[in-house]
Amino acid sequence: xxxxxxSGDFVRCEYGGKQLKGIYITERDGMAVVKLGxxxxxxxxPKVCTFVxxxxxxxxxxxxxxxxxxxxNLSIVSTGGTIASxxxxxxxxxxxxxxxxxxxxxxxxxxxxxxxxxxxxxTILSENMTPAIWQELARAIHEEIKGGAxxxxxxxxxxxxxxxxxxxxxxxxxxxxxxxxxxxRSADRPSSDNxxxxxxxxxxxxxxxxxxxxxxxxxxxxxxxxxHRGTRVRxxxxxxRDAFRSLGIPPxxxxxxxxxxxxxxxxxxxxxxxxxxxxxxxEPHCALVQFFPGMSPDILRAxxxxxxxxxxxxxxxxxxxxxxxxxxxxxxxxxxxVMTSQCMNGRVCDRVYDTGRDLLDAGxxxxxxxxxxxxxxxxxxxxxNEKDGEKAKALMQADLKGECNRRSAHGL
Numbered sequence: 001x002x003x004x005x006x007s008g009d010f011v012r013c014e015y016g017g018k019q020l021k022g023i024y025i026t027e028r029d030g031m032a033v034v035k036l037g038x039x040x041x042x043x044x045x046p047k048v049c050t051f052v053x054x055x056x057x058x059x060x061x062x063x064x065x066x067x068x069x070x071x072x073n074l075s076i077v078s079t080g081g082t083i084a085s086x087x088x089x090x091x092x093x094x095x096x097x098x099x100x101x102x103x104x105x106x107x108x109x110x111x112x113x114x115x116x117x118x119x120x121x122x123t124i125l126s127e128n129m130t131p132a133i134w135q136e137l138a139r140a141i142h143e144e145i146k147g148g149a150x151x152x153x154x155x156x157x158x159x160x161x162x163x164x165x166x167x168x169x170x171x172x173x174x175x176x177x178x179x180x181x182x183x184x185r186s187a188d189r190p191s192s193d194n195x196x197x198x199x200x201x202x203x204x205x206x207x208x209x210x211x212x213x214x215x216x217x218x219x220x221x222x223x224x225x226x227x228h229r230g231t232r233v234r235x236x237x238x239x240x241r242d243a244f245r246s247l248g249i250p251p252x253x254x255x256x257x258x259x260x261x262x263x264x265x266x267x268x269x270x271x272x273x274x275x276x277x278x279x280x281x282x283e284p285h286c287a288l289v290q291f292f293p294g295m296s297p298d299i300l301r302a303x304x305x306x307x308x309x310x311x312x313x314x315x316x317x318x319x320x321x322x323x324x325x326x327x328x329x330x331x332x333x334x335x336x337x338v339m340t341s342q343c344m345n346g347r348v349c350d351r352v353y354d355t356g357r358d359l360l361d362a363g364x365x366x367x368x369x370x371x372x373x374x375x376x377x378x379x380x381x382x383x384x385n386e387k388d389g390e391k392a393k394a395l396m397q398a399d400l401k402g403e404c405n406r407r408s409a410h411g412l
């Protein structure tokens with residue numbers, strides 16, 4: 001019975017006619033989850049498992065890792081993520097190791113790139129990110145750059161990393177690279193991408209980059225990472241290591257691995273282009289709503305009193321005609337409503353069909369080719385910093401941080 005097992009026990013189990021030894025993690029859906037020596041997990045009926053031994057708790061000794069003072073100074077701000085973590089099978093949890101020594105022990109190659117100062121800002125699952133934490137993050141990054149950091153690495157869970165990268169893009173004018181990095185697969189898996197992503201992020205953070213970016217695996221191979229603009233990136237797969245893609249524009253650079261060679265696109269913002277400035281006001285009472293066939297106006301009524309709403313519409317930027325009276329009511333009550341598209345590429349144009357023209361007449365603003373999530377974050381920032389309604393609407397249609405192309409490239 002699995003009641004005799006606790007997480008971390010060594011067990012022997014029968015699987016595929018073979019006797020295998022592994023570490024018992026937990027019981028899930030009536031199956032015992034066992035981690036094999038290869039690093040992969042298997043699920044087997046509990047009755048085929050036998051207890052081997054229960055290891056004594058290992059003492060965790062602090063390790064002092066020397067850093068090379070001649071290398072550039074980088075700051076790593078952690079919001080969670082798995083750039084360095086320790087798997088504790090007795091609790092089944094991933095424990096953050098977040099000081100410079102822990103990180104360098106976990107990923108020694110980082111010591112060849114820079115000196116590191118670490119700021120553990122938060123330890124959250126990325127779905128628990130909030131505008132308030134974005135503000136804390138922006139302030140922490142600003143202080144690190146003001147204090148002399150030559151680049152910033154932000155470790156972040158992958159699910160909402162694109163939102164956070166966009167938020168920091170609007171909130172900070174930066175003279176140095178601000179690089180978001182995460183891991184699709186945990187550090188205990190042989191296919192983990194955390195070490196390579198972290199190394200490539202550090203290389204990008206010491207490069208000539210001068211804007212907010214996301215650095216993640218470019219392919220299923222361990223050959224290079226892609227550098228994505230913080231306002232033009234989206235997670236496109238739930239679990240693949242190459243889940244992140246630039247949408248509407250090509251990537252702004254890449255980092256070869258293991259050489260760590262950084263190549264930047266011609267239109268990438270360069271280091272030193274902007275003076276450091278913090279604009280950390282946000283209006284949290286904004287929403288992102290996806291239109292769907294048969295959508296009731298009652299859903300929009302739930303957002304009465306909100307300062308802004310981004311609609312993720314169909315095709316060129318449409319909703320059903322049944323929503324237009326409620327949208328007109330919202331804009332008449334000074335709610336800024338911006339239309340984006342559910343399509344991965346292309347731009348909104350509400351002047352082609354009657355529905356689009358009616359939406360414009362109702363006061364809806366075209367969002368160009370902005371990604372819906374970037375439009376939401378931008379709206380929070382614009383409405384937090386500009387109280388004049390007409391000026392706010394104009395800013396929503398202006399290209400502030402590469403989020404809105406004046407025209408779409410052919411085929412994108």
